[in-house]
Amino acid sequence: MPRGDKGAYTDKQKRQAEHIEESYEERGVSEGEAERRAWATVNKESGGGKKSGSGRGKKGGSKKGGSKKGGSKKGGSKKGGSKKG
Numbered sequence: 001m002p003r004g005d006k007g008a009y010t011d012k013q014k015r016q017a018e019h020i021e022e023s024y025e026e027r028g029v030s031e032g033e034a035e036r037r038a039w040a041t042v043n044k045e046s047g048g049g050k051k052s053g054s055g056r057g058k059k060g061g062s063k064k065g066g067s068k069k070g071g072s073k074k075g076g077s078k079k080g081g082s083k084k085g
Helices: 011-026 031-046
Strands: none
Touching (some): 011 031
């Protein structure tokens, strides 16, 4: 897909970009810059392009596994203990 081709976006994404672009233009931003910012905003919010309805969750959302950062559950108590010396 060549750069600038908006064919890979849903109608909703196109409407959002148009609304955002108009908002920027009302605030005095040039037409080209307003369009660039509008599409950047749509991409940021939706991840860009068309996506199927299911199976396209957020990154790292549903998979659980491995260890969490933080303390260990095994031994290695850091409590003072009784050191006699």
